[in-house]
Amino acid sequence: MTDKPQFLFTTGQNGGEAVLKRELARKWPEFRFAFSRPGFLTFKLPPDTELYDDFDLDSIFARSHGFSLGKVAGDDASLMAENVWKTFGDRPCRRVHVWAREVAAPSEIQGGSPLDRIASRARCAIQTTCPWPERLAEGAYDPTHPADPGDFVLDCVVVEPDQWWVGYHRAHGVSSQWPGGMFPLEMPCDAVSRAWLKMEEALRWARLPIPAEARFAELGSAPGGSSQALLGRGWYVIGVDPAEMAPAVAEHPRFTHIRRRASQVRRREFRRIRWLTADMNVAPSYTLSVVEDIVTHPEVNVRGMLLTLKLPQWDLADHIPEYLDRVRSWGYNRIQARQLQHNRQEICVAALQQPFYRKGLRRR
Ligand SMILES: C[S@@+](CC[C@H](N)C(=O)[O-])C[C@H]1O[C@@H](n2cnc3c(N)ncnc32)[C@H](O)[C@@H]1O
The missing domain is CATH 3.30.2130 (VC0802-like)
Structure with missing residues:
Protein backbone atom coordinates (compact mmCIF):
# COMPACT_ATOMS: atom_id res chain seq x y z
CA MET A 1 0.00 0.00 0.00
CA MET A 182 20.00 17.64 13.82
CA PHE A 183 23.74 17.33 13.38
CA PRO A 184 25.40 14.95 15.85
CA LEU A 185 27.46 17.49 17.80
CA GLU A 186 28.99 17.23 21.23
CA MET A 187 30.47 20.22 22.97
CA PRO A 188 34.18 19.72 23.72
CA CYS A 189 35.18 19.86 27.40
CA ASP A 190 37.29 22.98 26.82
CA ALA A 191 34.57 24.98 25.00
CA VAL A 192 34.10 28.27 26.85
CA SER A 193 30.41 28.72 25.94
CA ARG A 194 27.46 26.98 24.26
CA ALA A 195 28.03 29.33 21.33
CA TRP A 196 30.61 26.74 20.19
CA LEU A 197 27.71 24.42 19.32
CA LYS A 198 25.80 27.19 17.59
CA MET A 199 28.74 28.14 15.40
CA GLU A 200 29.64 24.54 14.54
CA GLU A 201 26.04 23.85 13.57
CA ALA A 202 25.82 27.07 11.54
CA LEU A 203 29.00 26.19 9.62
CA ARG A 204 27.81 22.65 8.85
CA TRP A 205 24.36 23.82 7.80
CA ALA A 206 25.35 26.88 5.72
CA ARG A 207 28.35 25.23 4.01
CA LEU A 208 29.85 28.56 3.01
CA PRO A 209 32.92 28.18 0.77
CA ILE A 210 35.35 29.48 3.39
CA PRO A 211 38.99 28.95 2.39
CA ALA A 212 41.88 27.93 4.63
CA GLU A 213 43.36 30.78 6.66
CA ALA A 214 40.20 32.89 6.21
CA ARG A 215 39.89 36.10 8.25
CA PHE A 216 36.76 36.55 10.34
CA ALA A 217 35.38 39.35 12.46
CA GLU A 218 32.90 38.35 15.14
CA LEU A 219 30.61 41.04 16.56
CA GLY A 220 29.58 39.99 20.07
CA SER A 221 32.40 37.53 20.65
CA ALA A 222 32.60 37.20 24.47
CA PRO A 223 33.21 34.88 26.18
CA GLY A 224 34.29 33.11 23.00
CA GLY A 225 32.77 29.70 22.22
CA SER A 226 32.05 30.57 18.63
CA SER A 227 35.48 32.15 18.12
CA GLN A 228 36.91 28.88 19.43
CA ALA A 229 35.00 26.96 16.74
CA LEU A 230 36.41 29.29 14.05
CA LEU A 231 39.95 29.16 15.46
CA GLY A 232 39.64 25.37 15.66
CA ARG A 233 39.32 25.29 11.88
CA GLY A 234 42.53 27.23 11.43
CA TRP A 235 40.93 30.62 10.70
CA TYR A 236 41.91 34.07 12.04
CA VAL A 237 39.40 35.94 14.21
CA ILE A 238 39.00 39.54 15.31
CA GLY A 239 36.51 39.50 18.20
CA VAL A 240 34.58 42.70 18.85
CA ASP A 241 32.94 42.91 22.26
CA PRO A 242 33.09 45.32 25.21
CA ALA A 243 33.03 42.29 27.53
CA GLU A 244 36.01 40.18 28.51
CA MET A 245 37.05 37.16 26.45
CA ALA A 246 37.87 33.85 28.14
CA PRO A 247 41.67 33.53 28.54
CA ALA A 248 41.80 30.42 26.32
CA VAL A 249 40.49 32.52 23.42
CA ALA A 250 42.10 35.87 24.26
CA GLU A 251 45.54 34.25 24.34
CA HIS A 252 45.13 32.31 21.11
CA PRO A 253 47.80 33.40 18.57
CA ARG A 254 45.23 33.81 15.76
CA PHE A 255 42.77 35.85 17.88
CA THR A 256 42.64 39.63 18.34
CA HIS A 257 40.21 41.31 20.73
CA ILE A 258 38.84 44.77 20.04
CA ARG A 259 37.20 45.60 23.34
CA ARG A 260 34.53 47.99 22.06
CA ARG A 261 30.97 48.10 20.85
CA ALA A 262 30.73 47.14 17.15
CA SER A 263 29.58 50.65 16.19
CA GLN A 264 32.73 52.15 17.77
CA VAL A 265 35.23 50.17 15.71
CA ARG A 266 37.01 52.05 12.91
CA ARG A 267 35.97 50.68 9.53
CA ARG A 268 39.56 50.16 8.45
CA GLU A 269 39.86 47.37 11.04
CA PHE A 270 37.58 45.37 8.71
CA ARG A 271 39.56 45.96 5.51
CA ARG A 272 41.15 42.48 5.43
CA ILE A 273 38.05 40.71 6.73
CA ARG A 274 36.16 38.51 4.24
CA TRP A 275 33.84 36.69 6.65
CA LEU A 276 31.66 38.26 9.31
CA THR A 277 29.67 36.70 12.14
CA ALA A 278 27.42 38.49 14.62
CA ASP A 279 25.96 37.22 17.87
CA MET A 280 25.08 40.35 19.85
CA ASN A 281 22.30 40.27 22.41
CA VAL A 282 20.49 43.21 20.83
CA ALA A 283 17.37 43.68 18.67
CA PRO A 284 17.61 42.45 15.04
CA SER A 285 17.29 46.01 13.71
CA TYR A 286 20.38 47.02 15.71
CA THR A 287 22.41 44.01 14.49
CA LEU A 288 21.39 44.74 10.90
CA SER A 289 22.26 48.46 11.16
CA VAL A 290 25.71 47.75 12.60
CA VAL A 291 26.41 45.06 9.98
CA GLU A 292 25.10 47.29 7.17
CA ASP A 293 27.45 50.10 8.19
CA ILE A 294 30.39 47.71 7.98
CA VAL A 295 29.66 45.70 4.83
CA THR A 296 28.49 48.62 2.68
CA HIS A 297 31.58 50.70 3.48
CA PRO A 298 33.57 51.23 0.25
CA GLU A 299 36.82 49.97 1.78
CA VAL A 300 35.26 46.77 3.17
CA ASN A 301 34.72 43.59 1.16
CA VAL A 302 32.96 40.92 3.21
CA ARG A 303 32.10 37.87 1.11
CA GLY A 304 29.95 35.90 3.52
CA MET A 305 28.21 36.19 6.87
CA LEU A 306 26.60 34.14 9.62
CA LEU A 307 24.32 36.41 11.63
CA THR A 308 22.34 35.50 14.72
CA LEU A 309 19.15 37.57 14.84
CA LYS A 310 17.58 37.50 18.29
CA LEU A 311 13.77 37.45 18.45
CA PRO A 312 13.09 38.65 22.01
CA GLN A 313 9.40 38.72 21.06
CA TRP A 314 8.15 35.98 18.72
CA ASP A 315 6.16 38.63 16.81
CA LEU A 316 9.45 39.80 15.33
CA ALA A 317 9.41 36.59 13.26
CA ASP A 318 6.80 38.23 11.03
CA HIS A 319 9.49 40.73 9.96
CA ILE A 320 12.05 38.12 8.91
CA PRO A 321 11.27 38.50 5.16
CA GLU A 322 12.12 42.24 5.51
CA TYR A 323 15.33 41.44 7.38
CA LEU A 324 16.39 39.04 4.62
CA ASP A 325 15.53 41.59 1.90
CA ARG A 326 17.69 44.11 3.70
CA VAL A 327 20.66 41.71 3.72
CA ARG A 328 20.03 40.96 0.03
CA SER A 329 20.08 44.69 -0.77
CA TRP A 330 23.75 44.85 0.36
CA GLY A 331 24.73 42.55 -2.53
CA TYR A 332 24.38 39.10 -0.92
CA ASN A 333 22.63 36.91 -3.48
CA ARG A 334 22.58 33.58 -1.61
CA ILE A 335 20.61 33.94 1.61
CA GLN A 336 19.43 31.14 3.86
CA ALA A 337 17.77 31.35 7.27
CA ARG A 338 17.09 28.67 9.86
CA GLN A 339 16.30 28.33 13.49
CA LEU A 340 19.17 26.02 14.36
CA GLN A 341 18.90 23.26 16.91
CA HIS A 342 21.27 25.25 19.14
CA ASN A 343 19.50 28.57 18.63
CA ARG A 344 17.33 29.79 21.45
CA GLN A 345 14.70 32.43 20.61
CA GLU A 346 16.70 33.52 17.58
CA ILE A 347 17.54 32.49 14.04
CA CYS A 348 20.71 32.15 12.00
CA VAL A 349 21.04 33.95 8.66
CA ALA A 350 23.73 32.81 6.22
CA ALA A 351 24.57 35.25 3.44
CA LEU A 352 27.01 34.89 0.59
CA GLN A 353 28.08 36.97 -2.38
CA GLN A 354 27.99 34.18 -4.91
CA PRO A 355 29.74 34.86 -8.22
CA PHE A 356 27.46 34.24 -11.20
CA TYR A 357 27.72 30.67 -12.49
CA ARG A 358 26.19 29.35 -15.67
CA LYS A 359 26.64 25.87 -17.10
CA GLY A 360 29.72 25.44 -14.95
CA LEU A 361 31.37 28.64 -16.19
CA ARG A 362 32.53 31.13 -13.67
CA ARG A 363 31.67 34.55 -15.00
CA ARG A 364 33.47 36.74 -12.49
C1 LIG B 1 25.27 35.82 23.27
S1 LIG B 1 26.68 36.71 23.80
C2 LIG B 1 27.86 36.23 22.59
C3 LIG B 1 28.39 34.87 22.78
C4 LIG B 1 29.65 34.69 21.97
N1 LIG B 1 29.40 34.70 20.55
C5 LIG B 1 30.40 33.45 22.33
O1 LIG B 1 30.84 32.75 21.42
O2 LIG B 1 30.58 33.15 23.52
C6 LIG B 1 26.31 38.33 23.32
C7 LIG B 1 27.46 39.29 23.41
O3 LIG B 1 27.11 40.46 22.68
C8 LIG B 1 27.85 41.51 23.23
N2 LIG B 1 27.32 42.78 22.72
C9 LIG B 1 26.13 43.37 22.97
N3 LIG B 1 26.03 44.53 22.29
C10 LIG B 1 27.18 44.66 21.57
C11 LIG B 1 27.68 45.63 20.67
N4 LIG B 1 26.97 46.72 20.36
N5 LIG B 1 28.89 45.45 20.12
C12 LIG B 1 29.61 44.32 20.42
N6 LIG B 1 29.19 43.38 21.27
C13 LIG B 1 28.00 43.54 21.84
C14 LIG B 1 27.71 41.30 24.74
O4 LIG B 1 28.73 41.96 25.45
C15 LIG B 1 27.79 39.77 24.83
O5 LIG B 1 29.11 39.37 25.16
Whole structure:
Protein backbone atom coordinates (compact mmCIF):
# COMPACT_ATOMS: atom_id res chain seq x y z
CA MET A 1 0.00 0.00 0.00
CA THR A 2 1.62 3.22 -1.16
CA ASP A 3 -1.29 5.64 -1.31
CA LYS A 4 -0.63 9.30 -1.74
CA PRO A 5 0.22 10.84 1.64
CA GLN A 6 -2.44 13.09 3.11
CA PHE A 7 -0.48 14.66 5.93
CA LEU A 8 2.79 16.42 6.52
CA PHE A 9 4.76 16.40 9.79
CA THR A 10 7.24 18.97 11.00
CA THR A 11 9.52 19.09 14.04
CA GLY A 12 11.05 22.17 15.55
CA GLN A 13 11.86 24.01 18.73
CA ASN A 14 9.80 23.28 21.82
CA GLY A 15 7.81 26.47 22.34
CA GLY A 16 8.12 27.56 18.70
CA GLU A 17 4.90 25.90 17.49
CA ALA A 18 2.88 29.11 17.08
CA VAL A 19 5.58 30.82 15.06
CA LEU A 20 6.02 27.75 12.83
CA LYS A 21 2.26 27.54 12.28
CA ARG A 22 2.15 31.23 11.30
CA GLU A 23 5.10 30.80 8.95
CA LEU A 24 3.53 27.83 7.18
CA ALA A 25 0.12 29.54 7.02
CA ARG A 26 1.86 32.36 5.14
CA LYS A 27 3.91 30.15 2.80
CA TRP A 28 1.53 27.23 2.32
CA PRO A 29 -2.00 28.60 2.96
CA GLU A 30 -3.53 25.44 1.50
CA PHE A 31 -2.08 23.23 4.29
CA ARG A 32 -4.48 22.80 7.22
CA PHE A 33 -3.06 22.49 10.72
CA ALA A 34 -4.07 19.09 12.14
CA PHE A 35 -2.26 18.10 15.37
CA SER A 36 0.44 19.41 17.65
CA ARG A 37 2.52 18.61 20.67
CA PRO A 38 5.36 20.87 21.75
CA GLY A 39 8.05 20.51 19.09
CA PHE A 40 5.87 18.43 16.71
CA LEU A 41 3.10 19.48 14.30
CA THR A 42 1.15 17.84 11.50
CA PHE A 43 -0.79 19.41 8.65
CA LYS A 44 -3.48 18.03 6.34
CA LEU A 45 -2.55 18.38 2.69
CA PRO A 46 -5.15 19.37 0.11
CA PRO A 47 -6.56 16.34 -1.79
CA ASP A 48 -5.00 17.33 -5.11
CA THR A 49 -1.47 17.76 -3.70
CA GLU A 50 1.34 16.79 -6.03
CA LEU A 51 4.43 17.23 -3.89
CA TYR A 52 7.68 15.44 -4.66
CA ASP A 53 9.17 13.21 -1.95
CA ASP A 54 12.09 15.66 -1.66
CA PHE A 55 10.07 18.87 -1.84
CA ASP A 56 11.51 21.82 0.02
CA LEU A 57 9.18 23.23 2.67
CA ASP A 58 11.25 26.42 2.62
CA SER A 59 10.73 26.91 6.33
CA ILE A 60 12.95 28.72 8.82
CA PHE A 61 11.32 27.23 11.91
CA ALA A 62 10.74 23.60 10.81
CA ARG A 63 13.90 21.69 11.60
CA SER A 64 12.65 18.66 9.72
CA HIS A 65 9.61 17.70 7.67
CA GLY A 66 8.23 14.73 5.82
CA PHE A 67 5.00 13.05 4.84
CA SER A 68 3.14 11.70 7.82
CA LEU A 69 1.59 8.24 7.67
CA GLY A 70 0.06 8.25 11.15
CA LYS A 71 0.99 7.08 14.61
CA VAL A 72 1.53 3.76 16.32
CA ALA A 73 0.55 3.48 19.97
CA GLY A 74 1.11 0.97 22.74
CA ASP A 75 3.42 0.00 25.55
CA ASP A 76 5.39 -2.84 23.97
CA ALA A 77 8.32 -1.52 21.92
CA SER A 78 8.58 -4.65 19.72
CA LEU A 79 4.90 -4.59 18.80
CA MET A 80 5.04 -0.85 18.17
CA ALA A 81 8.10 -1.35 15.95
CA GLU A 82 6.30 -4.05 13.93
CA ASN A 83 3.45 -1.59 13.49
CA VAL A 84 5.90 1.09 12.33
CA TRP A 85 6.87 -1.20 9.43
CA LYS A 86 3.23 -2.09 8.70
CA THR A 87 2.33 1.61 8.60
CA PHE A 88 5.29 2.33 6.36
CA GLY A 89 4.18 -0.38 3.93
CA ASP A 90 6.24 -1.29 0.88
CA ARG A 91 7.63 2.15 0.17
CA PRO A 92 11.28 2.35 -0.85
CA CYS A 93 13.63 2.80 2.10
CA ARG A 94 17.41 3.14 2.42
CA ARG A 95 17.68 4.69 5.89
CA VAL A 96 15.75 4.95 9.13
CA HIS A 97 15.68 8.16 11.19
CA VAL A 98 14.32 7.80 14.72
CA TRP A 99 14.36 10.75 17.10
CA ALA A 100 12.36 12.35 19.90
CA ARG A 101 10.47 15.62 19.71
CA GLU A 102 12.16 18.35 21.70
CA VAL A 103 10.74 18.28 25.23
CA ALA A 104 12.32 21.45 26.61
CA ALA A 105 13.77 24.69 25.36
CA PRO A 106 17.37 24.18 24.07
CA SER A 107 18.94 26.00 27.04
CA GLU A 108 17.41 23.46 29.44
CA ILE A 109 18.48 20.27 27.67
CA GLN A 110 21.62 18.70 29.10
CA GLY A 111 22.83 15.34 27.86
CA GLY A 112 19.55 14.24 26.23
CA SER A 113 15.98 14.02 27.51
CA PRO A 114 14.20 10.89 28.83
CA LEU A 115 12.33 10.85 25.49
CA ASP A 116 15.70 10.72 23.69
CA ARG A 117 16.48 7.53 25.60
CA ILE A 118 13.14 6.04 24.56
CA ALA A 119 13.95 7.00 20.96
CA SER A 120 17.19 4.97 21.24
CA ARG A 121 15.19 1.94 22.36
CA ALA A 122 12.63 2.54 19.59
CA ARG A 123 15.47 2.63 17.04
CA CYS A 124 16.75 -0.77 18.22
CA ALA A 125 13.24 -2.29 18.14
CA ILE A 126 12.63 -0.95 14.62
CA GLN A 127 15.99 -2.34 13.46
CA THR A 128 15.24 -5.75 14.98
CA THR A 129 11.80 -6.02 13.37
CA CYS A 130 12.74 -4.76 9.88
CA PRO A 131 11.05 -7.14 7.39
CA TRP A 132 13.65 -6.59 4.62
CA PRO A 133 17.03 -5.51 6.08
CA GLU A 134 18.78 -6.28 2.79
CA ARG A 135 17.15 -3.24 1.16
CA LEU A 136 18.72 -0.80 3.61
CA ALA A 137 22.05 0.99 3.31
CA GLU A 138 24.97 0.15 5.56
CA GLY A 139 24.69 2.02 8.86
CA ALA A 140 21.04 2.75 7.99
CA TYR A 141 20.06 3.34 11.64
CA ASP A 142 23.22 5.12 12.77
CA PRO A 143 22.28 8.70 13.81
CA THR A 144 25.89 9.79 13.31
CA HIS A 145 25.83 8.71 9.67
CA PRO A 146 24.05 11.00 7.19
CA ALA A 147 21.68 9.79 4.51
CA ASP A 148 22.97 10.28 0.98
CA PRO A 149 21.12 12.82 -1.16
CA GLY A 150 18.31 10.94 -2.90
CA ASP A 151 17.95 8.28 -0.19
CA PHE A 152 14.42 7.41 0.88
CA VAL A 153 14.18 7.70 4.66
CA LEU A 154 11.66 6.17 7.06
CA ASP A 155 11.01 8.77 9.77
CA CYS A 156 9.83 7.83 13.25
CA VAL A 157 9.29 10.65 15.73
CA VAL A 158 8.85 9.60 19.34
CA VAL A 159 6.21 12.12 20.39
CA GLU A 160 5.32 10.35 23.66
CA PRO A 161 6.80 7.16 25.13
CA ASP A 162 3.71 5.30 23.94
CA GLN A 163 3.07 7.28 20.73
CA TRP A 164 5.44 7.15 17.77
CA TRP A 165 4.64 8.95 14.53
CA VAL A 166 5.68 7.36 11.25
CA GLY A 167 6.52 9.18 8.05
CA TYR A 168 9.06 9.45 5.28
CA HIS A 169 11.04 11.89 3.20
CA ARG A 170 13.69 11.79 0.53
CA ALA A 171 17.04 13.30 1.55
CA HIS A 172 17.97 16.44 -0.38
CA GLY A 173 19.48 19.45 1.45
CA VAL A 174 22.05 18.90 4.18
CA SER A 175 19.59 19.10 7.10
CA SER A 176 17.33 16.39 5.64
CA GLN A 177 20.28 13.98 5.72
CA TRP A 178 20.27 13.88 9.54
CA PRO A 179 17.58 12.51 11.89
CA GLY A 180 15.28 15.40 12.77
CA GLY A 181 17.57 17.79 10.89
CA MET A 182 20.00 17.64 13.82
CA PHE A 183 23.74 17.33 13.38
CA PRO A 184 25.40 14.95 15.85
CA LEU A 185 27.46 17.49 17.80
CA GLU A 186 28.99 17.23 21.23
CA MET A 187 30.47 20.22 22.97
CA PRO A 188 34.18 19.72 23.72
CA CYS A 189 35.18 19.86 27.40
CA ASP A 190 37.29 22.98 26.82
CA ALA A 191 34.57 24.98 25.00
CA VAL A 192 34.10 28.27 26.85
CA SER A 193 30.41 28.72 25.94
CA ARG A 194 27.46 26.98 24.26
CA ALA A 195 28.03 29.33 21.33
CA TRP A 196 30.61 26.74 20.19
CA LEU A 197 27.71 24.42 19.32
CA LYS A 198 25.80 27.19 17.59
CA MET A 199 28.74 28.14 15.40
CA GLU A 200 29.64 24.54 14.54
CA GLU A 201 26.04 23.85 13.57
CA ALA A 202 25.82 27.07 11.54
CA LEU A 203 29.00 26.19 9.62
CA ARG A 204 27.81 22.65 8.85
CA TRP A 205 24.36 23.82 7.80
CA ALA A 206 25.35 26.88 5.72
CA ARG A 207 28.35 25.23 4.01
CA LEU A 208 29.85 28.56 3.01
CA PRO A 209 32.92 28.18 0.77
CA ILE A 210 35.35 29.48 3.39
CA PRO A 211 38.99 28.95 2.39
CA ALA A 212 41.88 27.93 4.63
CA GLU A 213 43.36 30.78 6.66
CA ALA A 214 40.20 32.89 6.21
CA ARG A 215 39.89 36.10 8.25
CA PHE A 216 36.76 36.55 10.34
CA ALA A 217 35.38 39.35 12.46
CA GLU A 218 32.90 38.35 15.14
CA LEU A 219 30.61 41.04 16.56
CA GLY A 220 29.58 39.99 20.07
CA SER A 221 32.40 37.53 20.65
CA ALA A 222 32.60 37.20 24.47
CA PRO A 223 33.21 34.88 26.18
CA GLY A 224 34.29 33.11 23.00
CA GLY A 225 32.77 29.70 22.22
CA SER A 226 32.05 30.57 18.63
CA SER A 227 35.48 32.15 18.12
CA GLN A 228 36.91 28.88 19.43
CA ALA A 229 35.00 26.96 16.74
CA LEU A 230 36.41 29.29 14.05
CA LEU A 231 39.95 29.16 15.46
CA GLY A 232 39.64 25.37 15.66
CA ARG A 233 39.32 25.29 11.88
CA GLY A 234 42.53 27.23 11.43
CA TRP A 235 40.93 30.62 10.70
CA TYR A 236 41.91 34.07 12.04
CA VAL A 237 39.40 35.94 14.21
CA ILE A 238 39.00 39.54 15.31
CA GLY A 239 36.51 39.50 18.20
CA VAL A 240 34.58 42.70 18.85
CA ASP A 241 32.94 42.91 22.26
CA PRO A 242 33.09 45.32 25.21
CA ALA A 243 33.03 42.29 27.53
CA GLU A 244 36.01 40.18 28.51
CA MET A 245 37.05 37.16 26.45
CA ALA A 246 37.87 33.85 28.14
CA PRO A 247 41.67 33.53 28.54
CA ALA A 248 41.80 30.42 26.32
CA VAL A 249 40.49 32.52 23.42
CA ALA A 250 42.10 35.87 24.26
CA GLU A 251 45.54 34.25 24.34
CA HIS A 252 45.13 32.31 21.11
CA PRO A 253 47.80 33.40 18.57
CA ARG A 254 45.23 33.81 15.76
CA PHE A 255 42.77 35.85 17.88
CA THR A 256 42.64 39.63 18.34
CA HIS A 257 40.21 41.31 20.73
CA ILE A 258 38.84 44.77 20.04
CA ARG A 259 37.20 45.60 23.34
CA ARG A 260 34.53 47.99 22.06
CA ARG A 261 30.97 48.10 20.85
CA ALA A 262 30.73 47.14 17.15
CA SER A 263 29.58 50.65 16.19
CA GLN A 264 32.73 52.15 17.77
CA VAL A 265 35.23 50.17 15.71
CA ARG A 266 37.01 52.05 12.91
CA ARG A 267 35.97 50.68 9.53
CA ARG A 268 39.56 50.16 8.45
CA GLU A 269 39.86 47.37 11.04
CA PHE A 270 37.58 45.37 8.71
CA ARG A 271 39.56 45.96 5.51
CA ARG A 272 41.15 42.48 5.43
CA ILE A 273 38.05 40.71 6.73
CA ARG A 274 36.16 38.51 4.24
CA TRP A 275 33.84 36.69 6.65
CA LEU A 276 31.66 38.26 9.31
CA THR A 277 29.67 36.70 12.14
CA ALA A 278 27.42 38.49 14.62
CA ASP A 279 25.96 37.22 17.87
CA MET A 280 25.08 40.35 19.85
CA ASN A 281 22.30 40.27 22.41
CA VAL A 282 20.49 43.21 20.83
CA ALA A 283 17.37 43.68 18.67
CA PRO A 284 17.61 42.45 15.04
CA SER A 285 17.29 46.01 13.71
CA TYR A 286 20.38 47.02 15.71
CA THR A 287 22.41 44.01 14.49
CA LEU A 288 21.39 44.74 10.90
CA SER A 289 22.26 48.46 11.16
CA VAL A 290 25.71 47.75 12.60
CA VAL A 291 26.41 45.06 9.98
CA GLU A 292 25.10 47.29 7.17
CA ASP A 293 27.45 50.10 8.19
CA ILE A 294 30.39 47.71 7.98
CA VAL A 295 29.66 45.70 4.83
CA THR A 296 28.49 48.62 2.68
CA HIS A 297 31.58 50.70 3.48
CA PRO A 298 33.57 51.23 0.25
CA GLU A 299 36.82 49.97 1.78
CA VAL A 300 35.26 46.77 3.17
CA ASN A 301 34.72 43.59 1.16
CA VAL A 302 32.96 40.92 3.21
CA ARG A 303 32.10 37.87 1.11
CA GLY A 304 29.95 35.90 3.52
CA MET A 305 28.21 36.19 6.87
CA LEU A 306 26.60 34.14 9.62
CA LEU A 307 24.32 36.41 11.63
CA THR A 308 22.34 35.50 14.72
CA LEU A 309 19.15 37.57 14.84
CA LYS A 310 17.58 37.50 18.29
CA LEU A 311 13.77 37.45 18.45
CA PRO A 312 13.09 38.65 22.01
CA GLN A 313 9.40 38.72 21.06
CA TRP A 314 8.15 35.98 18.72
CA ASP A 315 6.16 38.63 16.81
CA LEU A 316 9.45 39.80 15.33
CA ALA A 317 9.41 36.59 13.26
CA ASP A 318 6.80 38.23 11.03
CA HIS A 319 9.49 40.73 9.96
CA ILE A 320 12.05 38.12 8.91
CA PRO A 321 11.27 38.50 5.16
CA GLU A 322 12.12 42.24 5.51
CA TYR A 323 15.33 41.44 7.38
CA LEU A 324 16.39 39.04 4.62
CA ASP A 325 15.53 41.59 1.90
CA ARG A 326 17.69 44.11 3.70
CA VAL A 327 20.66 41.71 3.72
CA ARG A 328 20.03 40.96 0.03
CA SER A 329 20.08 44.69 -0.77
CA TRP A 330 23.75 44.85 0.36
CA GLY A 331 24.73 42.55 -2.53
CA TYR A 332 24.38 39.10 -0.92
CA ASN A 333 22.63 36.91 -3.48
CA ARG A 334 22.58 33.58 -1.61
CA ILE A 335 20.61 33.94 1.61
CA GLN A 336 19.43 31.14 3.86
CA ALA A 337 17.77 31.35 7.27
CA ARG A 338 17.09 28.67 9.86
CA GLN A 339 16.30 28.33 13.49
CA LEU A 340 19.17 26.02 14.36
CA GLN A 341 18.90 23.26 16.91
CA HIS A 342 21.27 25.25 19.14
CA ASN A 343 19.50 28.57 18.63
CA ARG A 344 17.33 29.79 21.45
CA GLN A 345 14.70 32.43 20.61
CA GLU A 346 16.70 33.52 17.58
CA ILE A 347 17.54 32.49 14.04
CA CYS A 348 20.71 32.15 12.00
CA VAL A 349 21.04 33.95 8.66
CA ALA A 350 23.73 32.81 6.22
CA ALA A 351 24.57 35.25 3.44
CA LEU A 352 27.01 34.89 0.59
CA GLN A 353 28.08 36.97 -2.38
CA GLN A 354 27.99 34.18 -4.91
CA PRO A 355 29.74 34.86 -8.22
CA PHE A 356 27.46 34.24 -11.20
CA TYR A 357 27.72 30.67 -12.49
CA ARG A 358 26.19 29.35 -15.67
CA LYS A 359 26.64 25.87 -17.10
CA GLY A 360 29.72 25.44 -14.95
CA LEU A 361 31.37 28.64 -16.19
CA ARG A 362 32.53 31.13 -13.67
CA ARG A 363 31.67 34.55 -15.00
CA ARG A 364 33.47 36.74 -12.49
C1 LIG B 1 25.27 35.82 23.27
S1 LIG B 1 26.68 36.71 23.80
C2 LIG B 1 27.86 36.23 22.59
C3 LIG B 1 28.39 34.87 22.78
C4 LIG B 1 29.65 34.69 21.97
N1 LIG B 1 29.40 34.70 20.55
C5 LIG B 1 30.40 33.45 22.33
O1 LIG B 1 30.84 32.75 21.42
O2 LIG B 1 30.58 33.15 23.52
C6 LIG B 1 26.31 38.33 23.32
C7 LIG B 1 27.46 39.29 23.41
O3 LIG B 1 27.11 40.46 22.68
C8 LIG B 1 27.85 41.51 23.23
N2 LIG B 1 27.32 42.78 22.72
C9 LIG B 1 26.13 43.37 22.97
N3 LIG B 1 26.03 44.53 22.29
C10 LIG B 1 27.18 44.66 21.57
C11 LIG B 1 27.68 45.63 20.67
N4 LIG B 1 26.97 46.72 20.36
N5 LIG B 1 28.89 45.45 20.12
C12 LIG B 1 29.61 44.32 20.42
N6 LIG B 1 29.19 43.38 21.27
C13 LIG B 1 28.00 43.54 21.84
C14 LIG B 1 27.71 41.30 24.74
O4 LIG B 1 28.73 41.96 25.45
C15 LIG B 1 27.79 39.77 24.83
O5 LIG B 1 29.11 39.37 25.16
